[in-house]
Amino acid sequence: MPRILIIHGNLLTFNNVKPYVEDGFVYIEDDVIVDYGGMDDLREEYRRADLVLNSNKRIVMPCLISAHTHLALYPVRFMASNYSSLDEWIEGVALRYERELREEVSRSAAVLALAELMEHGVGGVVDMHFNMDAIAGVLLNTGLYANLSVAIMGGGPYSSEDDALKDNLRLYENWNGAGGGRITVSLGPCTIRYVSKRLLEEVASLSREKEVGVHMHLSEVKEDVDYCKKNYGKRPVELLEELGLLSERSVFAHAVWLSLREIKLLAKHGSTVVHCPSINSLLFDGVAPLPELKRGGVGFGIGVDCAPKYSVLDEIYSSTIVYRVTYGPPQRISSRELLEYSIKYGCKALLLNQPLGAIDKGFKASLTILDLKPPARITLDEICDLIVYTRPKAETLIVDGEILVDGGENLVIGDREIRDANKVVREYLNQVFGNKSIA
Numbered sequence: 001m002p003r004i005l006i007i008h009g010n011l012l013t014f015n016n017v018k019p020y021v022e023d024g025f026v027y028i029e030d031d032v033i034v035d036y037g038g039m040d041d042l043r044e045e046y047r048r049a050d051l052v053l054n055s056n057k058r059i060v061m062p063c064l065i066s067a068h069t070h071l072a073l074y075p076v077r078f079m080a081s082n083y084s085s086l087d088e089w090i091e092g093v094a095l096r097y098e099r100e101l102r103e104e105v106s107r108s109a110a111v112l113a114l115a116e117l118m119e120h121g122v123g124g125v126v127d128m129h130f131n132m133d134a135i136a137g138v139l140l141n142t143g144l145y146a147n148l149s150v151a152i153m154g155g156g157p158y159s160s161e162d163d164a165l166k167d168n169l170r171l172y173e174n175w176n177g178a179g180g181g182r183i184t185v186s187l188g189p190c191t192i193r194y195v196s197k198r199l200l201e202e203v204a205s206l207s208r209e210k211e212v213g214v215h216m217h218l219s220e221v222k223e224d225v226d227y228c229k230k231n232y233g234k235r236p237v238e239l240l241e242e243l244g245l246l247s248e249r250s251v252f253a254h255a256v257w258l259s260l261r262e263i264k265l266l267a268k269h270g271s272t273v274v275h276c277p278s279i280n281s282l283l284f285d286g287v288a289p290l291p292e293l294k295r296g297g298v299g300f301g302i303g304v305d306c307a308p309k310y311s312v313l314d315e316i317y318s319s320t321i322v323y324r325v326t327y328g329p330p331q332r333i334s335s336r337e338l339l340e341y342s343i344k345y346g347c348k349a350l351l352l353n354q355p356l357g358a359i360d361k362g363f364k365a366s367l368t369i370l371d372l373k374p375p376a377r378i379t380l381d382e383i384c385d386l387i388v389y390t391r392p393k394a395e396t397l398i399v400d401g402e403i404l405v406d407g408g409e410n411l412v413i414g415d416r417e418i419r420d421a422n423k424v425v426r427e428y429l430n431q432v433f434g435n436k437s438i439a
């Protein structure tokens with residue numbers, strides 16, 4: 001792997017020592033950041049790097065992570081606003097789309113979804129769906145980080161939930177640690193309403209035995225809480241604790257409808273929550289209690305889920321707007337905190353166990369250079385507001401020391417691949433939804 005020197009960047013490091021370095025450098029050897037600092041401290045030997053990238057005062061920061069995503073649902077990302085609830089959308093869109101979903105369609109959808117994510121500086125995804133071998137193959141080729149799981153449920157392509165769990169375990173055996181450790185595999189019981197208590201118990205014991213992660217949807221809509229109270233006599237997080245499903249390896253998407261006691265339980269076990277504001281607003285799910293999660297010590301990442309645009313910065317922007325309007329002053333959660341949380345807990349949700357998510361010595365060389373040149377001498381909070389409110393594209397994306405996007409051009413997903421993927425997806429949408437749909 002070449003030695004890379006990035007010069008003249010404005011470094012948003014997300015480390016505690018020097019959070020912001022104006023006009024700085026980052027020096028990379030193999031897949032690790034060896035040094036960083038101000039241009040005045042640049043050592044002469046670093047200039048002999050194989051590749052020197054002049055970022056020309058742009059923002060250099062750790063790459064973004066989408067901590068809850070369904071890459072294969074990318075083709076139906078624009079269909080949510082016609083439905084007035086999650087259950088209606090699942091019935092009207094998801095189940096119809098998934099009924100005959102072939103590997104080729106999942107693969108093509110993943111190519112298109114990843115191209116858009118990478119365009120916006122995303123270097124890793126936590127993904128859950130079906131046909132996961134096809135998805136894993138695309139991720140292996142593109143070079144991104146990924147945590148993958150099968151959406152375990154009784155329906156869909158599986159004859160039973162046990163079949164789905166078996167497929168998830170096979171995925172774990174085949175793919176956990178693949179791509180030099182960039183890919184990890186978790187178990188994905190879809191949501192409490194879609195699986196039995198016995199299945200949840202089995203997942204809990206497998207998670208303990210194999211130290212494998214768990215990725216679930218949690219309390220996205222009020223119906224999830226009502227179902228749990230009716231069938232189990234307790235709220236969802238209380239049930240998950242009783243079953244042993246709360247741990248540092250557990251990642252829960254949405255978590256919109258939480259009690260304060262549930263927030264305490266999530267904090268006690270160090271579980272990660274993933275906030276997906278666009279889809280929560282499009283399907284009238286509700287507003288996740290981010291300020292309360294922050295105050296209660298629960299870490300949360302940001303996920304695009306299957307929003308109309310696969311961009312983490314757009315999700316952070318939506319979040320900022322929702323919280324300012326819903327809660328009113330004073331500011332309870334800032335752009336800077338949202339960026340920090342999304343990177344820190346997004347990285348945690350990947351379950352890589354490697355230093356990731358900061359520009360610091362010894363950290364993985366996974367960075368994005370955003371096409372944004374902040375004015376000189378503005379505060380760190382102002383820079384973060386600028387990033388979130390203008391949502392610049394990625395000029396460069398580097399994951400594990402590999403340059404994947406350069407000068408805004410995707411080096412690993414070409415135009416021809418995009419064209420072919422679009423064709424496959426368009427034909428499948430026509431097959432499922434008729435000519436009304438557009439890809």
Ligand SMILES: [Zn+2]
Pocket residue numbers: 068069070217253305306
């Ligand atoms: Zn989801």
